[in-house]
Amino acid sequence: MNITAYTVEKINDAFGILTGDRFEFMLELAKDEEDELFEDGDVSIKALYKVEDGEEQLMKYDLIKSSDGQVLDFELEDEEIESIKAFCSDHWQEAQEEA
Numbered sequence: 001m002n003i004t005a006y007t008v009e010k011i012n013d014a015f016g017i018l019t020g021d022r023f024e025f026m027l028e029l030a031k032d033e034e035d036e037l038f039e040d041g042d043v044s045i046k047a048l049y050k051v052e053d054g055e056e057q058l059m060k061y062d063l064i065k066s067s068d069g070q071v072l073d074f075e076l077e078d079e080e081i082e083s084i085k086a087f088c089s090d091h092w093q094e095a096q097e098e099a
Contacts, residue, residue, distance in 0.1 A: 001076075001083045002030035008088075010095040011048075020052025022059070023092045027084070028066070042066035049088040056092075058085045 005028040010021060025047040047061040061084060063072040076084070 001080050003027045003087060004030045006087075006091065008091055008095045020050050020055075021092075021096075023049045023051070023088070023095050025049060025088055025091070027087070043072065045084065047084055047088060049092055051092060056085075056089055058088060
């Protein structure tokens with residue numbers, strides 16, 4: 001999985017209901033012509049990442065068709081999920097610095 005661009009934002013919990021800090025990532029993927037995921041064009045990943053008491057967790061991810069924002073019904077392989085977790089772990093602090 002090759003991430004070509006990304007954004008990360010800290011999600012503000014105005015009501016104080018959620019524990020820990022949550023971050024939303026938008027990851028743009030390099031197109032792989034041999035991957036059926038890219039049959040209909042470019043794909044991005046929207047990931048929700050949680051950091052609480054030194055523990056980090058990928059809570060959710062969606063594969064999104066870049067052209068129209070449609071959520072795709074695909075599951076990533078375990079190694080791809082691990083790549084997303086590692087990327088989020090390396091970059092969530094950037095949203096903290098901006099806040």
